[in-house]
Amino acid sequence: MDTLNELLNGFAAALTWQNLLFAFLGCLLGTIIGVLPGVGPVAGVALLIPLTLNLDPAGSIIMLCAIFYGTQYGGTITSVLLNTPGEASSAITTIDGYAMTKLGRAGSALTIAAVGSFVGGTIATIGLVAAAKPLGELGLLVGPPEFFALMVVGISLLVALAGKSMVKALISGALGLLISMVGIDPVAGAPRFTFGMDRLLDGVSFVAVIVGVFGLSEILSHRKGADAPLVHAPGFRSLLPTGKEWRRSAPAMARGTGVGFGLGLVPGMTGSVSSLLSYVAEKKFSRHRHELGKGAVEGVAGPETANNAHANAALIPLFTLGIPASPTIAVLMGAFLQQGLTPGPSLFTEHSDIAWAIIASLFIGNVLLLLLNVPLVGLWTSILRVPAPILTALILLFMVIGAYTINFSVFDVFVMIGFGLLGLALRHLEIPLAPMVLTLVLGPLMERSLRESLEISQGDFSVFINRPISAVLIALGLLIICSPLLKLRKPKALTEDPEA
Amino acid sequence: MTTESTLTQAPVRGRPARSVLAGIGAFGALGVYVLISSVELGLWTSLGPGPGLFPFAMGAVLAAMSVLWLLQELKKPSAAAESADGGLVVAVVVSLLVLAAVLDLLGFQLSMFLFLIYHLRIRGKRTWISSLIIALAGSVGAFYAFNYGLNVALPVSAIPALNLIGL
Numbered sequence: 001m002d003t004l005n006e007l008l009n010g011f012a013a014a015l016t017w018q019n020l021l022f023a024f025l026g027c028l029l030g031t032i033i034g035v036l037p038g039v040g041p042v043a044g045v046a047l048l049i050p051l052t053l054n055l056d057p058a059g060s061i062i063m064l065c066a067i068f069y070g071t072q073y074g075g076t077i078t079s080v081l082l083n084t085p086g087e088a089s090s091a092i093t094t095i096d097g098y099a100m101t102k103l104g105r106a107g108s109a110l111t112i113a114a115v116g117s118f119v120g121g122t123i124a125t126i127g128l129v130a131a132a133k134p135l136g137e138l139g140l141l142v143g144p145p146e147f148f149a150l151m152v153v154g155i156s157l158l159v160a161l162a163g164k165s166m167v168k169a170l171i172s173g174a175l176g177l178l179i180s181m182v183g184i185d186p187v188a189g190a191p192r193f194t195f196g197m198d199r200l201l202d203g204v205s206f207v208a209v210i211v212g213v214f215g216l217s218e219i220l221s222h223r224k225g226a227d228a229p230l231v232h233a234p235g236f237r238s239l240l241p242t243g244k245e246w247r248r249s250a251p252a253m254a255r256g257t258g259v260g261f262g263l264g265l266v267p268g269m270t271g272s273v274s275s276l277l278s279y280v281a282e283k284k285f286s287r288h289r290h291e292l293g294k295g296a297v298e299g300v301a302g303p304e305t306a307n308n309a310h311a312n313a314a315l316i317p318l319f320t321l322g323i324p325a326s327p328t329i330a331v332l333m334g335a336f337l338q339q340g341l342t343p344g345p346s347l348f349t350e351h352s353d354i355a356w357a358i359i360a361s362l363f364i365g366n367v368l369l370l371l372l373n374v375p376l377v378g379l380w381t382s383i384l385r386v387p388a389p390i391l392t393a394l395i396l397l398f399m400v401i402g403a404y405t406i407n408f409s410v411f412d413v414f415v416m417i418g419f420g421l422l423g424l425a426l427r428h429l430e431i432p433l434a435p436m437v438l439t440l441v442l443g444p445l446m447e448r449s450l451r452e453s454l455e456i457s458q459g460d461f462s463v464f465i466n467r468p469i470s471a472v473l474i475a476l477g478l479l480i481i482c483s484p485l486l487k488l489r490k491p492k493a494l495t496e497d498p499e500a
Numbered sequence: 501m502t503t504e505s506t507l508t509q510a511p512v513r514g515r516p517a518r519s520v521l522a523g524i525g526a527f528g529a530l531g532v533y534v535l536i537s538s539v540e541l542g543l544w545t546s547l548g549p550g551p552g553l554f555p556f557a558m559g560a561v562l563a564a565m566s567v568l569w570l571l572q573e574l575k576k577p578s579a580a581a582e583s584a585d586g587g588l589v590v591a592v593v594v595s596l597l598v599l600a601a602v603l604d605l606l607g608f609q610l611s612m613f614l615f616l617i618y619h620l621r622i623r624g625k626r627t628w629i630s631s632l633i634i635a636l637a638g639s640v641g642a643f644y645a646f647n648y649g650l651n652v653a654l655p656v657s658a659i660p661a662l663n664l665i666g667l
Contacts (some may be wrong), residue, residue: 037502054651128607174561185551221584389624397638413600429523447554455548
């Protein structure tokens with residue numbers, strides 16, 4: 001069967017009323033998570049995994065994907081209206097988005113952002129369709145040494161980009177790997193770091209750790225008097241951009257799609273990097289670059305297109321190679337594994353129907369988001385008016401349910417509380433959390449490919465250097481990690497990636 | 501805050517903050533512990549790499565980075581981070597611990613109801629009526645929504661009397 005046929009079959013599967021409902025609910029919940037300043041996409045997706053536990057695999061992944069890209073748009077709303085990004089990849093939008101609000105063009109900014117997100121997301125999904133087959137076939141040829149080397153590159157990039165200090169980022173990465181090693185060792189069957197507790201033989205529950213480190217610690221680190229101010233939703237009439245605004249946005253959207261799509265493919269890049277670089281591109285290439293910062297529509301169109309193109313393009317390495325490119329994708333990968341689906345080249349051979357249904361639902365989700373977000377902007381802003389104690393109580397409720405239902409065990413609730421405190425300590429010490437999530441998911445895969453490689457070579461480490469692809473990748477990873485010693489400066493725009 | 505602004509704004513103090521030192525100490529100790537226990541697990545077997553090899557590498561990274569971090573701090577102490585709201589941390593953590601401890605005994609509905617009432621009415625100072633409505637929706641409502649809507653079973657009480665009345 002050719003790709004188009006399989007995609008059409010995917011649409012047939014995705015367009016059942018259940019799956020449409022899941023996509024719709026996912027977009028709705030994702031937007032809410034994006035709007036809420038307290039819950040980022042990583043914790044949000046992890047938190048909602050339990051909702052999908054007993055759904056069929058396709059429905060559950062469709063819903064989680066929809067939540068994931070829903071957050072991308074939801075974050076824009078508070079960036080534009082409140083000057084506070086709901087999540088990190090919309091941070092740069094605050095500059096021109098909020099300036100547009102002050103000029104009375106809030107509605108127009110939101111519409112442009114929604115259309116940009118739609119354009120970026122849809123084009124990236126088309127890219128996924130085109131790349132799935134060839135990349136998947138390539139993926140099947142990749143042996144354990146190459147796979148290991150690819151993960152090394154991804155983790156080193158994230159470590160290098162995360163926060164201000166590479167020392168702290170490496171600590172975070174090592175911590176994630178160590179947590180992932182708790183339990184029965186996959187090769188020899190020996191228990192590791194279980195401290196004699198039977199509960200830990202299966203390892204620490206991934207969802208409980210993520211919800212604790214990202215979600216609970218966020219609530220715990222909330223400072224007094226940090227409540228969101230009142231906002232007013234723009235009127236319906238002001239939602240329509242002028243012809244001039246459309247004309248100015250189009251090239252910015254095109255550039256944003258390019259930037260987001262390209263960076264989305266690179267493991268270790270987060271959506272924030274894409275939106276930042278897209279803003280930089282607008283500053284360089286836009287015809288109205290002198291207006292940027294004063295409410296230029298390009299400053300909204302570019303980054304918002306870029307972060308959604310990124311979000312969808314980042315699914316390409318996940319689907320074809322089984323490598324999560326960013327922390328949120330890592331959580332999504334955790335959900336795949338919970339459902340018994342292993343993302344990667346085998347996904348298209350073993351579960352081709354599910355894979356294509358998910359891809360088709362990405363198109364549907366992008367349409368849903370466009371239809372949902374703009375007209376419902378009044379509803380989204382009203383969420384911000386819910387008093388903080390009520391929001392906190394409800395988020396805690398979901399965290400407890402989320403942690404409990406993974407194994408139906410109170411033990412995981414305690415694990416979540418413990419990791420919440422750890423997350424608080426890490427935040428206090430300014431240790432970035434992003435490398436930890438990535439290594440937490442990749443840990444077992446990395447270890448398996450390392451040990452398989454060494455078994456192939458009978459313990460000879462030169463297996464990583466003798467094979468050309470892995471040699472190049474390992475060298476690249478080392479170069480990235482050693483960049484501070486070589487005095488390679490990272491671009492200034494990347495020094496403040498708030499997602500990392 | 502960028503590195504530049506830390507440099508210009510915060511006067512260079514003689515000593516690193518105590519919490520930072522405690523953190524470095526904890527990570528260093530963890531690294532050493534992992535190093536020792538990975539050696540016990542076995543770094544290498546006759547078949548190839550053993551179960552301790554990968555943890556050993558991570559323990560080494562952790563220990564080495566702690567030393568580097570300590571050197572960085574001694575050279576140029578970082579500005580103390582804003583501390584969290586201690587009252588909030590204690591209230592949330594203790595209430596969660598109590599909730600987790602009684603969850604299986606009292607069942608999800610009753611224990612979550614009390615938890616929510618504490619956070620809404622007592623800590624959040626919401627009105628009784630709104631607290632009651634939200635707490636009921638979040639406990640009894642969530643129980644039925646998850647049980648029947650999503651097929652996800654939340655715990656019922658282990659006490660027969662409570663169990664009998666549906667809690």
